[in-house]
Amino acid sequence: MLQIGFVFMQLSMLLALSPFIVGVIRKVNARLQCRRGASLLQPYADLAKLFGKQPVISSTASWIFTAAPYIVFASTVAAGLLMPVFISHTPLSFAGNIIALVYMLALGTFFLILAGLDAGSTFGGMGSSREAIVATLAEPAMILSILAIALTAGSTNLSTIVHQSALLEGMVLAPPAHLMALAAMFIVTLAETGRVPVDNPATHLELTMIHEAMLLEYSGRYLALMEWAAGIKLLVFLTLLVNVFAPWGIATEATPSALATGVAVYVVKVTGLAVIIGVIESMFAKLRLFRVPELLGSAFILALLALVFFYTLRG
Amino acid sequence: MPDGQTAVARVQEAFPQTVMQVGSMHGVPMLRLHKQDVPAVARYIHTDPQVLGSLSLLWAVDHRPREARYELCYLFTLAERKDWLLLSSDLAGGEREFASITPVVHAAKWYEREIRDLFGLIPVGHPDMRRLVRHEHWPKGSHPLKKDFVWDQVLERVQGEYAYRKMHGDGVFEIPVGPIHAGVIESGHFRLSVAGEPILQLEVRHFWKHRGVEKLFEQQRLTEAVPLAERVSGDTSVGHSVAYCQAVETLLGMTVPPRARYLRSLFLELERLHNHIGDVGAICNDTAYALAHAHCGRLKEQLMQLNDRLTGSRFLRGVNRVGGVVLDLSGPQLSQVDAELHAIEREFVEIETILFANASLTERLENTGVLSEHTAWDHAVMGVVGRASGVDRDLRRDRPFAAYHECQPKVAVYRYGDVRARMRVRLDEVHDSIRLIHTLRRQLPTGPVVALSVDPPTPGQWAISAVEGWRGEILYVVMAGEEGRIHRCKVRDPSFVHWPAIQWAAVGNIVPDFPLINKSFNLSYAGNDL
Numbered sequence: 001m002l003q004i005g006f007v008f009m010q011l012s013m014l015l016a017l018s019p020f021i022v023g024v025i026r027k028v029n030a031r032l033q034c035r036r037g038a039s040l041l042q043p044y045a046d047l048a049k050l051f052g053k054q055p056v057i058s059s060t061a062s063w064i065f066t067a068a069p070y071i072v073f074a075s076t077v078a079a080g081l082l083m084p085v086f087i088s089h090t091p092l093s094f095a096g097n098i099i100a101l102v103y104m105l106a107l108g109t110f111f112l113i114l115a116g117l118d119a120g121s122t123f124g125g126m127g128s129s130r131e132a133i134v135a136t137l138a139e140p141a142m143i144l145s146i147l148a149i150a151l152t153a154g155s156t157n158l159s160t161i162v163h164q165s166a167l168l169e170g171m172v173l174a175p176p177a178h179l180m181a182l183a184a185m186f187i188v189t190l191a192e193t194g195r196v197p198v199d200n201p202a203t204h205l206e207l208t209m210i211h212e213a214m215l216l217e218y219s220g221r222y223l224a225l226m227e228w229a230a231g232i233k234l235l236v237f238l239t240l241l242v243n244v245f246a247p248w249g250i251a252t253e254a255t256p257s258a259l260a261t262g263v264a265v266y267v268v269k270v271t272g273l274a275v276i277i278g279v280i281e282s283m284f285a286k287l288r289l290f291r292v293p294e295l296l297g298s299a300f301i302l303a304l305l306a307l308v309f310f311y312t313l314r315g
Numbered sequence: 316m317p318d319g320q321t322a323v324a325r326v327q328e329a330f331p332q333t334v335m336q337v338g339s340m341h342g343v344p345m346l347r348l349h350k351q352d353v354p355a356v357a358r359y360i361h362t363d364p365q366v367l368g369s370l371s372l373l374w375a376v377d378h379r380p381r382e383a384r385y386e387l388c389y390l391f392t393l394a395e396r397k398d399w400l401l402l403s404s405d406l407a408g409g410e411r412e413f414a415s416i417t418p419v420v421h422a423a424k425w426y427e428r429e430i431r432d433l434f435g436l437i438p439v440g441h442p443d444m445r446r447l448v449r450h451e452h453w454p455k456g457s458h459p460l461k462k463d464f465v466w467d468q469v470l471e472r473v474q475g476e477y478a479y480r481k482m483h484g485d486g487v488f489e490i491p492v493g494p495i496h497a498g499v500i501e502s503g504h505f506r507l508s509v510a511g512e513p514i515l516q517l518e519v520r521h522f523w524k525h526r527g528v529e530k531l532f533e534q535q536r537l538t539e540a541v542p543l544a545e546r547v548s549g550d551t552s553v554g555h556s557v558a559y560c561q562a563v564e565t566l567l568g569m570t571v572p573p574r575a576r577y578l579r580s581l582f583l584e585l586e587r588l589h590n591h592i593g594d595v596g597a598i599c600n601d602t603a604y605a606l607a608h609a610h611c612g613r614l615k616e617q618l619m620q621l622n623d624r625l626t627g628s629r630f631l632r633g634v635n636r637v638g639g640v641v642l643d644l645s646g647p648q649l650s651q652v653d654a655e656l657h658a659i660e661r662e663f664v665e666i667e668t669i670l671f672a673n674a675s676l677t678e679r680l681e682n683t684g685v686l687s688e689h690t691a692w693d694h695a696v697m698g699v700v701g702r703a704s705g706v707d708r709d710l711r712r713d714r715p716f717a718a719y720h721e722c723q724p725k726v727a728v729y730r731y732g733d734v735r736a737r738m739r740v741r742l743d744e745v746h747d748s749i750r751l752i753h754t755l756r757r758q759l760p761t762g763p764v765v766a767l768s769v770d771p772p773t774p775g776q777w778a779i780s781a782v783e784g785w786r787g788e789i790l791y792v793v794m795a796g797e798e799g800r801i802h803r804c805k806v807r808d809p810s811f812v813h814w815p816a817i818q819w820a821a822v823g824n825i826v827p828d829f830p831l832i833n834k835s836f837n838l839s840y841a842g843n844d845l
Contacts, residue, residue: 032606207826287678287679291678
């Protein structure tokens with residue numbers, strides 16, 4: 001019973017917190033540009049507005065176009081339920097390990113790419129082809145970097161990984177490997193969630209878009225689901241970053257005080273990370289599209305080095 | 316290198332039989348030719364290493380009802396001393412065909428298509444006979460600049476299709492962009508042919524909102540058309556109005572008082588400042604470097620509010636009039652300008668330091684959208700775009716007007732022709748504009764700001780005027796009609812020259828870089844589509 005309660009708690013946290021995180025990044029961007037910026041709650045209002053609007057669907061679109069938002073949303077949420085959020089024992093951890101999580105996200109990306117192509121508009125196809133490049137190159141770097149940490153724990157189950165490193169209370173077994181894997185995962189996060197320097201979520205220039213280009217044909221509740229799913233995906237990546245690489249403070253047992261600390265620490269950590277991403281977005285220009293593979297290649301090399309260091313340092 | 320007169324002598328020497336008459340109009344040497352001789356002479360002027368004329372303007376005049384003839388005029392700017400040389404030829408007695416010079420002078424290609432559309436005269440031998448201004452929905456025989464075309468008639472709408480240049484091959488796709496865009500952007504259509512991301516070809520198709528500006532000028536009186544000139548291109552109100560006023564003042568034989576000339580230069584530099592600072596920010600924004608965009612936007616806003624306080628218009632409209640300026644600036648206002656510009660320059664230097672230190676930005680701007688010096692010459696490109704591609708031209712130095720012969724503007728020239736060079740020209744010109752404004756203020760003479768009006772000129776007289784606006788050379792040709800009216804007013808914004816050139820700057824780049832290239836040119840749609 002308690003386990004089911006945790007599942008719902010984790011689910012509602014992901015759903016409720018993700019628009020806030022998007023709002024935080026936008027706010028940081030605005031403040032650094034000397035703007036006041038929209039309220040932190042603006043993304044919630046946007047979603048509510050979109051859910052209330054009538055969707056317009058292109059006459060050339062097939063069932064994929066209308067099914068994709070639900071598939072993307074569901075797969076992203078499911079991925080979020082496979083990882084520990086505020087308690088290290090994920091109730092659904094029996095359902096899949098880190099590999100399952102990565103491919104659950106890939107399923108969403110796959111349908112997003114299909115949806116971009118489906119309406120047959122000019123920019124959707126362009127966005128889809130670009131997204132396919134980014135996703136393909138980001139995936140190996142992501143798996144390798146988490147694998148470097150998994151080796152420390154001796155398991156690919158995220159709950160086990162997080163639980164074991166949380167118990168170490170700040171100790172890191174192989175610091176160089178840890179840092180390099182973290183750097184790789186951070187780059188992957190920027191790429192997978194469509195942030196600067198890989199993509200620009202704020203642009204109106206269709207020719208430069210990646211993620212937004214695939215959403216151009218969407219409106220109403222479909223757009224709301226897509227936007228929300230993008231927010232949840234961002235939160236999933238931030239959660240992976242904070243919980244896999246710095247899980248200290250997460251609840252390791254189901255006592256009320258541990259849970260309260262776990263939730264509080266989690267919110268502070270992901271918000272802090274969102275601020276960092278906001279700052280990074282303000283510091284860099286977007287990469288030329290053909291440089292993105294180089295960036296993701298370097299993420300892959302970092303992750304690979306992390307693995308090598310892990311073996312050599314363990315001696 | 317020869318001045319205008321020596322060039323005339325050389326042409327006469329090379330073509331002893333063909334030159335019918337040598338004259339000059341308000342100091343511009345002018346050769347009258349038979350229409351069939353124009354291509355040969357134009358080719359000589361364009362290619363002779365001693366002359367090297369660059370086509371600056373090509374326009375037509377319908378002389379009816381006074382005389383039943385069309386006149387074609389070709390204005391060349393000579394290489395070294397930037398003197399002008401004018402060729403003119405007549406189409407009399409119902410002739411509608413003239414020999415195209417586009418095969419020998421590439422820069423003529425849009426002018427000749429424009430003349431075909433607006434006058435119904437046919438450039439025989441032109442390699443591209445598709446319509447330019449007159450979109451396919453215009454009915455047959457509607458040529459608005461012919462004198463028998465009634466300016467306020469409503470045209471019926473007909474069907475027709477424009478033939479875009481097609482590219483074929485495995486994996487070659489077309490990306491149509493516009494004329495309706497996602498941002499606050501005017502109507503323009505870009506047809507990109509791509510193989511994957513690299514751009515194989517770009518075709519620009521504009522002229523979606525023809526307003527009939529040149530026809531509207533013909534409905535106005537010489538002294539009353541300044542508001543129309545201010546609205547040719549909204550961001551260049553001062554540039555266009557000064558150019559128009561100067562042409563009319565030459566026609567009326569007016570001498571603009573020194574204080575008015577200084578104030579015109581000052582307003583021109585204020586216009587250059589806010590546009591250049593805004594452009595620097597906009598270029599950064601297209602690389603997703605929003606920080607610089609926000610700060611440049613703030614400075615631009617400060618400058619426009621300064622404009623508003625000085626003149627009551629953020630875009631400096633209503634400043635000029637024929638004979639001088641409408642507004643005089645008081646001592647306190649001028650000190651305010653000085654103080655504000657000092658503050659803005661301090662902040663701008665800080666932004667500049669950040670821009671130069673940002674490697675990720677530099678990486679995006681370098682080698683993007685290169686317009687080679689050769690292509691720039693072929694298209695007779697000038698202004699900011701030209702100076703970034705090694706074209707050392709600036710009317711403020713070459714043919715000083717307003718008060719520029721008394722304040723020595725520095726001309727920023729870069730050779731790389733990429734987005735970064737176009738941004739650096741702007742950065743340099745921002746500093747120089749601020750310096751010029753300080754200098755102008757220090758030297759500002761006292762006295763009246765407007766000359767008294769003189770008798771209207773004889774009908775058929777005309778004058779050319781050239782102003783270096785913030786984009787580049789703005790040219791006006793104004794011909795007087797009966798009773799102080801305008802018979803013909805040819806308007807040339809630099810955008811008309813630069814739009815064809817951007818097609819070449821985009822080739823070989825990747826699709827997501829095109830908006831950046833376009834922004835670094837920042838051309839006017841309205842100034843192009845009169």
